[in-house]
Amino acid sequence: MAEGSMVSMAGSMAAMAEFCGLAGQQTRAQTLVNLDKQMKAKGLSTSEIERLFDEGYASTKAKAASDPAKAQADCGPLKQMADPEEIKKWQKAAEEMEAKAKAMGV
Secondary structure, three states: OOOHHHHHHHHHHHHHHHHHOOOHHHHHHHHHHHHHHHHHHOOOHHHHHHHHHHHHHHHHHHHHHHHHHHHHHHHHHHHHOOOOHHHHHHHHHHHHHHHHHHHOOO
């Protein structure tokens, strides 16, 4: 996935986490700080990171506002992902995928 797409997706996920009551503005701000550190190393500027993040965030907020029932239904999987046991499973899967990618030279 391209860096820009990852930043936009992070903005979208931050918006849904807020909508679902799993995070607040402070989490959004911390996410931007973390993304800035990670994506600068990959060549994106702070202004580009903020623009891409804000686009993903605003787009998702608008979609949630236009169809709150669907957005609320989408909260179920997000809330499940916030479960500590689910987080452990996802972290393990991510570590395994990263190891496979490294083995492939990606």
